[in-house]
Amino acid sequence: MEFKEAKQKFIGTWGAFGSLWGINKAMAQIHALLFISPEPLAMEDIMDELGISRGNTSMNLRGLMDWGIVHKVNVPGERKEYFESEKDVVELTRIIAKERSRRELQPTIKTLKEVSNIKDDGSAKTKEFIKQTKALHDMADTASTMMHKMIDQVQNWISKTMVK
Amino acid sequence: MEFKEAKQKFIGTWGAFGSLWGINKAMAQIHALLFISPEPLAMEDIMDELGISRGNTSMNLRGLMDWGIVHKVNVPGERKEYFESEKDVVELTRIIAKERSRRELQPTIKTLKEVSNIKDDGSAKTKEFIKQTKALHDMADTASTMMHKMIDQVQNWISKTMVK
DNA sequence: TTTATGTTTCAATTATTTTTGAAAGTTTAA
DNA sequence: TTAAACTTTCAAAAATAATTGAAACATAAA
Numbered sequence: 001m002e003f004k005e006a007k008q009k010f011i012g013t014w015g016a017f018g019s020l021w022g023i024n025k026a027m028a029q030i031h032a033l034l035f036i037s038p039e040p041l042a043m044e045d046i047m048d049e050l051g052i053s054r055g056n057t058s059m060n061l062r063g064l065m066d067w068g069i070v071h072k073v074n075v076p077g078e079r080k081e082y083f084e085s086e087k088d089v090v091e092l093t094r095i096i097a098k099e100r101s102r103r104e105l106q107p108t109i110k111t112l113k114e115v116s117n118i119k120d121d122g123s124a125k126t127k128e129f130i131k132q133t134k135a136l137h138d139m140a141d142t143a144s145t146m147m148h149k150m151i152d153q154v155q156n157w158i159s160k161t162m163v164k
Numbered sequence: 165m166e167f168k169e170a171k172q173k174f175i176g177t178w179g180a181f182g183s184l185w186g187i188n189k190a191m192a193q194i195h196a197l198l199f200i201s202p203e204p205l206a207m208e209d210i211m212d213e214l215g216i217s218r219g220n221t222s223m224n225l226r227g228l229m230d231w232g233i234v235h236k237v238n239v240p241g242e243r244k245e246y247f248e249s250e251k252d253v254v255e256l257t258r259i260i261a262k263e264r265s266r267r268e269l270q271p272t273i274k275t276l277k278e279v280s281n282i283k284d285d286g287s288a289k290t291k292e293f294i295k296q297t298k299a300l301h302d303m304a305d306t307a308s309t310m311m312h313k314m315i316d317q318v319q320n321w322i323s324k325t326m327v328k
Numbered sequence: 329t330t331t332a333t334g335t336t337t338c339a340a341t342t343a344t345t346t347t348t349g350a351a352a353g354t355t356t357a358a
Numbered sequence: 359t360t361a362a363a364c365t366t367t368c369a370a371a372a373a374t375a376a377t378t379g380a381a382a383c384a385t386a387a388a
Contacts, residue, residue, distance in 0.1 A: 038292040128202040
């Protein structure tokens with residue numbers, strides 16, 4: 001396999017993987033492209049490389065910037081805006097995990113807490129409901145806390161434990 | 165908030181949460197319903213409660229059974245098939261994490277390994293590509309291993325570290 | 329058998345999400 | 359200013375995913 005094929009395969013796989021996790025294909029592919037590019041790319045480059053429209057590119061770049069994993073950079077002497085992605089994978093993971101947690105996990109945890117707090121009227125249904133939603137809340141809350149702690153020191157963890 | 169409202173809210177939230185993570189709404193809602201039900205439910209019960217069609221219910225129950233988090237149970241004296249969900253949240257988490265890893269993460273890791281193994285022709289593009297896809301592979305591989313280990317002993321982990 | 333009860337499948341429909349492309353908007357340079 | 363270079367926005371179109379409902383398929387009881 002040579003470069004061009006590997007590149008195609010990487011971009012495709014990354015796009016498909018993103019889709020499975022609720023990130024749209026174009027966004028994941030733009031990210032993939034920037035992630036492996038040694039220099040910043042302009043919108044034109046991205047459109048051409050991925051064969052997607054100007055509007056699509058613009059919107060998804062904006063999305064990636066909202067996530068905080070892509071930034072505008074200024075290339076001296078150039079009128080165009082250039083983009084580059086966060087290159088440190090640990091930092092990348094940290095940003096994505098924190099952001100998804102904040103946007104999706106935390107609101108769900110909040111609701112779980114609310115609904116598990118209804119008054120116990122003694123019925124089997126209510127008892128089961130309280131028990132199960134509490135269990136889910138505890139699990140989610142624990143997992144979330146754990147994840148944050150882990151991610152905050154994952155760099156450290158990796159260098160200590162990664163088998164080479 | 166009383167039971168009925170809390171139940172609605174829980175089912176709705178769980179459905180929305182599922183959608184954000186690539187699980188369709190009906191599937192997540194069926195799971196939510198079974199998860200809080202003290203007894204197994206028949207297809208009829210589920211359809212009525214969620215207001216979805218027979219076909220939809222059938223297909224998504226099948227999906228949940230493929231995931232291994234819902235099972236058929238036999239209710240003596242009943243012709244109908246009844247369904248119940250895995251009730252232990254830790255076990256539930258374990259199953260989902262393992263299954264998603266197997267179906268989605270592992271294939272991606274495999275591709276990352278493949279593409280990061282192209283021959284280095286010395287160009288900046290190739291060098292960056294190899295460096296970045298390798299980094300991604302290492303990260304994904306490490307995270308996956310870590311997750312599996314953690315999940316295998318998460319019950320233990322929770323009782324040790326959870327702040328009450 | 330035959331009937332009654334219940335489940336699965338799948339083509340067609342409906343809903344949702346993504347993508348396009350052109351008009352409107354910005355910014356820089358002349 | 360005005361023009362040129364470039365970006366953003368957003369309504370419409372296209373693509374994708376979810377849902378329905380009825381026919382086909384099972385299975386147990388009469």
